[in-house]
Amino acid sequence: MMNNYKWVLGIFTMLFVLVSCNNGTKTMASNEIAYACPMKCEGDKIYYKGGSCPVCKMDLMTLTSLTAEPVESEEISEESIFNLTSKWNTEEGNSIELKDLKGKTLVMVMIYTTCKAACPRLVADMRNIEKQIPESFTNDMQYVLVSIDPKTDTPTHLKAFAMENFMDGDHWTFLQGTEMGVREFANVLAVKYKQISPMAFSHSNIISVFNPQGELVHQQEGLGVDNKETVEKIIETVNK
């Protein structure tokens, strides 16, 4: 009887190991693909249909293949936010992962665009920081505003917000994620937030700086605080 029992237990363990779980990672439907002319005949103009450039007739390239930096081959470290695999939509309608931002010093903040109280000041803080960074650094920088209200803050919404606030340059990125992706990202940043009504959220105000490998190097908490330390950290990180 004992033998029998062991035998059964064996099968049980084996089955347990074999039973696989479906990995239910859901991907977001990205909006239309954006194209650009590799020669930039019409400047930074974006086309929403593939084909050839109306000026030089060269084949248009998808925007992601153009902007993708030749990233360093080095592995990302364990503490890097590029370990997160969630998908995000940018204000331009491109679908990206955080690791697509690799290679630039990142200044990140979580906001929502319909916010009336603290967010405008947080956004002002971001602009303030950007103003203090030498222009020669701009190519090495990416300022990222992540929405905690992915339902309302669609790429269209985010784009409008970016234009309104004069944050539409290439070094500004706005991200719309999934509800779970946003929750996870907030957890990485230790940002707390809670929906208190359909139109309003409470959230802690934290601006985070990441190095080009996605490791957290600095966090600034609160509103309208002195940005000096953050700016110094950014300059130090870019110069590394």
Add this chain to the structure above:
Amino acid sequence: MTVLRLTFCILFLWVANANCQSKMVAIQGGTYIPLYGRDSLKVTISDFYMDVYPVTNQEFVAFVKQNPNWQKSKVKKLFADGSYLMNWTSDTTLKEGLELTAPVTNISWFAANAYCECQGKRLPTIDEWEYAAMANENEPDARKNETYNEYILGWYEKPKTFNNVIGSTFKNYWGVYDLHGLVWEWTSDFNSVLMSGESRKDVDNDSNLFCGSGAVGATDLMNYAAFMRYATRGSLKAKYTMKNLGFRCVKNKDDEQL
């Protein structure tokens, strides 16, 4: 004899399958006022399914065998602190004396979240968890019941209940075990608790720190036990792991049948 073995085999195949989709019960939704709510307003919960028991060591061993990323030697520092699965002697074995059917603890939010996702489930929200957990054996809302509150507070004082096996506490009104009495449990939105003192830098009601309406107010100060839970959640970070903190999963009712 062969027939007997075959029967066992089929039986265990069924059990094993049922195990990966561990047992759940339906929780009928409703409206209630949580201790800390959206402006102390009522919260409405939709119908959902909840795991009858917290996730066990055994179930988590099976999970890390399938998903080596979550083994203690391989887990990324971003996703779990140094005491992740502290009581395991290797990636897949438990320290002697640790029960296979005890709830898995020393688990980070990221790991718990990944486990539930892998099962096609999710972590409960604070509101859902508190809603299911305000039931005692006989009524869905026992928060005014003295014995119920004494039981919970009594447990908070008891050491080392994390190594008790699942099902060793009471079965509540909904058919869920161990919401109180074994371990504390992760919730999906634990980081939505904004409370005074939860972080030395975030100050309660300081409009400089919080956007939107200020933090929270107790609707029922008598409910000290719940206060303890919210305070603990407010102090957690997603990569933290604790000896007395485990988790269970839930599923939306409309997702699919049990």
